Amino acid sequence: AQSVTQLGSHVSVSEGALVLLRCNYSSSVPPYLFWYVQYPNQGLQLLLKYTSAATLVKGINGFEAEFKKSETSFHLTKPSAHMSDAAEYFCAVSGPHTGNQFYFGTGTSLTVIP
Amino acid sequence: DGGITQSPKYLFRKEGQNVTLSCEQNLNHDAMYWYRQDPGQGLRLIYYSQIVNDFQKGDIAEGYSVSREKKESFPLTVTSAQKNPTAFYLCASSYKGGSLTDTQYFGPGTRLTVL
Numbered sequence: 001a002q003s004v005t006q007l008g009s010h011v012s013v014s015e016g017a018l019v020l021l022r023c024n025y026s027s028s029v030p031p032y033l034f035w036y037v038q039y040p041n042q043g044l045q046l047l048l049k050y051t052s053a054a055t056l057v058k059g060i061n062g063f064e065a066e067f068k069k070s071e072t073s074f075h076l077t078k079p080s081a082h083m084s085d086a087a088e089y090f091c092a093v094s095g096p097h098t099g100n101q102f103y104f105g106t107g108t109s110l111t112v113i114p
Numbered sequence: 115d116g117g118i119t120q121s122p123k124y125l126f127r128k129e130g131q132n133v134t135l136s137c138e139q140n141l142n143h144d145a146m147y148w149y150r151q152d153p154g155q156g157l158r159l160i161y162y163s164q165i166v167n168d169f170q171k172g173d174i175a176e177g178y179s180v181s182r183e184k185k186e187s188f189p190l191t192v193t194s195a196q197k198n199p200t201a202f203y204l205c206a207s208s209y210k211g212g213s214l215t216d217t218q219y220f221g222p223g224t225r226l227t228v229l
Contacts, residue, residue: 041222041223043204043220046219102159104149105156107156
């Protein structure tokens with residue numbers, strides 16, 4: 001079965017610092033990968049997705065992620081953190097062997113320190 | 115504005131009672147989904163529907179039931195058989211059922227608390 005692992009349930013960065021949120025997938029077949037953001041007591045919003053086109057994917061709010069097959073990773077980055085980036089971030093996977101389902105990671109809570 | 119609405123935002127239920135959570139979308143999407151979110155566990159799929167009058171169980175369907183009589187509506191009933199129903203419930207939709215690359219659009223969620 002396909003799954004994703006998000007390393008670090010809590011990440012803190014200073015305002016203006018690099019944001020790096022980690023996501024690794026487990027699949028022998030390259031999957032489709034997504035990053036979603038969730039603000040408190042709200043639904044999820046898509047940041048970006050990888051669907052086997054360009055390996056470097058740019059999303060909204062200055063975020064980007066790079067698909068690295070050799071590392072089975074899809075880490076999310078942003079060069080300079082803003083206070084408004086504080087939220088929960090979820091990596092998700094789908095693919096030929098997921099039975100039409102999307103599987104979400106356990107989430108990473110990002111705190112931005114002023 | 116197009117989107118997904120869930121109601122109510124907060125719901126309290128006594129043990130042994132069934133309760134129905136509403137999900138409506140005006141995005142003209144074929145597929146709809148129900149997820150359960152618990153702290154530290156991410157989102158887990160309860161049920162999904164790719165077309166009207168059809169739905170499939172997800173990983174944690176026990177104690178839940180759904181219907182899909184209209185394209186825009188996908189209500190979820192939490193039955194008394196669900197042993198630990200207190201959670202945040204999220205409804206989502208996507209353009210085409212069966213497409214693994216479609217973006218899922220989420221509603222604002224319903225927080226269910228069993229007293």
